[in-house]
Amino acid sequence: TQLLEQSPQFLSIQEGENLTVYCNSSSVFSSLQWYRQEPGEGPVLLVTVVTGGEVKKLKRLTFQFGDARKDSSLHITAAQPGDTGLYLCAGARGGATNKLIFGTGTLLAVQP
């Protein structure tokens, strides 16, 4: 059972375009993290959101945690070829564990 669904699965856009990736669940998470992964490498942490309704900005990337802490979105403004990669959301349930439940992933390709 996949608890975190990401959409879209694949996205191919031109440099300069904007895009939004969604991460949805029917479950509540105590926090949610976004990662970017390049082929053959481990995921790199981009941001952690903790509070319902929280918005965080990282240069051209804007992350939002849903009010009910069940969903999140990642918006990229003026995408660049360097943004190409697999974007993964991951939810933490809290309690005495660092276990993460990963989303299905969104593969982004930004064409120059």
Added chain:
Amino acid sequence: KAGVTQTPRYLIKTRGQQVTLSCSPISGHRSVSWYQQTPGQGLQFLFEYFSETQRNKGNFPGRFSGRQFSNSRSEMNVSTLELGDSALYLCASSFQGINTEAFFGQGTRLTVV
């Protein structure tokens, strides 16, 4: 500060063999988690160790096991390898014991032939 180090980076094994993968977490991090990543199933949680104790375990068969040493380094072992065990195995370390950010190593690419 050095990141998470996984060794080896690549492995090729034959069905039926066993394999041991190693992970050195970021200095000061006491929690180490292991994940399996495949194209079909994505990233799936294997187990987590904290202060040498397994704190959580995913839905994998008993052929998958792990341990953590007093210096927080961790190993995972897969016995009686099957073709379906071919995957990227990722280790993640976290600083505190509870619900904190995870930092991943580069992974070990295991191919079973």
